[in-house]
Amino acid sequence: MKKALVLGLTFLLIAIAAFYAFIYFVPYSQGYRSGELIKFSSRGVLTKTWEGEISQGISGAQIFSFSVLDKEKEVIQKLKDYQGKYVKVTYVERYATFFWLGDSNYFITEVVEEKSPHFNK
Numbered sequence: 001m002k003k004a005l006v007l008g009l010t011f012l013l014i015a016i017a018a019f020y021a022f023i024y025f026v027p028y029s030q031g032y033r034s035g036e037l038i039k040f041s042s043r044g045v046l047t048k049t050w051e052g053e054i055s056q057g058i059s060g061a062q063i064f065s066f067s068v069l070d071k072e073k074e075v076i077q078k079l080k081d082y083q084g085k086y087v088k089v090t091y092v093e094r095y096a097t098f099f100w101l102g103d104s105n106y107f108i109t110e111v112v113e114e115k116s117p118h119f120n121k
Helices: 002-025 073-081
Strands: 027-043 049-055 063-068 086-094 106-113
Touching: 027 063, 027 073, 049 073, 063 073, 073 106
Parallel strands: 063 106
Antiparallel strands: 027 049, 027 086, 049 063, 086 106
């Protein structure tokens, strides 16, 4: 009985670790999005996560919501600096997320400021 309990707990811990590793390390997709950075903030009750939104249309009808991991210090600082500007972001989409990582399945890995196609002068 004791051996079965230990084997069951071991299997359960391995299954949880494998699920977490799959969610964290296996991307569903990778890509780029461009638009006006309209929101970027640190929010949460139990854990603070960095969340943002990019408007991809003139009217703001298409909103791309994203998260940024705490380890991405340079990306966080650039997003703070580029608030209200047109940006191009590189993202990794995960199958799911955990509350301590972020609210979105899209995680930004790089950001650059772009010239807006809407306001050519």
